[in-house]
Each structure stands twice: as structure tokens, then as C-alpha cells.
Amino acid sequence: MALTIRTDDTVKVISGKDRGRTGRVIRVEPKRSRVYVEGLNIVKRHTRPRTLRDTQRAQEIGGIVEREGPIHVSNVMLVDPESGKPTRVAVKRDGGRRVRVAKRSGKDID
Numbered sequence: 001m002a003l004t005i006r007t008d009d010t011v012k013v014i015s016g017k018d019r020g021r022t023g024r025v026i027r028v029e030p031k032r033s034r035v036y037v038e039g040l041n042i043v044k045r046h047t048r049p050r051t052l053r054d055t056q057r058a059q060e061i062g063g064i065v066e067r068e069g070p071i072h073v074s075n076v077m078l079v080d081p082e083s084g085k086p087t088r089v090a091v092k093r094d095g096g097r098r099v100r101v102a103k104r105s106g107k108d109i110d
Contacts, residue, residue, distance in 0.1 A: 003030050003073055004089035004100060009109075011037060011076040012086045018071075022079060026068060034070035043069035080104045 005011060005025060012022045023037040049062030077086035080102045087104035100109040 003028060003033070003035075004091065005035055005073060005076065005078055010079040011035070012079050013037070013040060013071065013075060014077050014086065015075040016071065017041070029070065032070070033073045035073055035076060036068045036070055037076065038068065041069040041071050042066050078102070078109070080107075081109065082107050 005028065007025050007028055009025045010022060011025055013019055018037075018040045021040055023040045025035050026038050027036040029035070043066070045065045045067065047062055047065050078089050079085070080087040082102070082105040085104060087102045089109070090101045090103055092099055092101055101107070102109055
């Protein structure tokens with residue numbers, strides 16, 4: 001399934017515990033229909049400390065680590081580059097190229 005949201009897009013969360021907040025997309029998982037947004041949907045993971053040898057290389061120590069969790073793509077909307085408000089996305093062909101267009105303003109996103 002092709003998603004209309006890509007890495008480095010600015011999105012606004014429209015549903016869930018972070019509703020109303022905006023952020024930059026770090027990672028997209030199209031097969032699971034999930035996006036990871038910078039600073040949103042923070043989850044805590046309890047990690048076990050690595051051996052001393054690995055710790056010096058990877059700098060990973062044990063404890064509670066906070067990181068971004070996945071958000072379903074239906075719970076986020078792309079922010080219109082012109083108005084700064086959430087918008088739906090259309091895909092049109094421009095000379096064989098696939099171009100994303102903001103429905104709110106009609107401007108190209110790419």
C-alpha cells in the first residue's frame with residue numbers, strides 16, 4: 001500500500017493521546033501503515049545492560065529508555081506548507097512523475 005506521508009514530512013496528530021501536536025516524521029513503515037513522529041507517542045522500554053565490552057562500543061547502558069512509538073497513518077494528517085493547517089493529500093501525474101498535492105491549498109508538496 002502506497003502511503004501519502006513520507007519521511008521528513010511535518011504532520012499533525014488528529015487522534016490519540018498526542019492529539020493536536022505536530023512533529024516531523026522520522027520513519028515510515030508502509031507494510032504496517034505506521035509512522036514514527038519525532039517527540040510524539042513516547043513509550044518507555046526497560047533495557048538490560050549489555051556486557052562491558054559492548055558498552056564501550058555501543059554506549060548502551062541499561063535502564064528505562066524513552067523513544068518514539070508507532071502511530072497509525074490514519075491518525076495523522078500532513079500539514080499544508082502554505083497555511084500550516086492539516087490537509088488531505090492528492091496524488092497527480094505530472095509528465096510521468098508522481099506528485100503529491102495538498103487539497104487545502106492546491107500547492108505541490110514535493
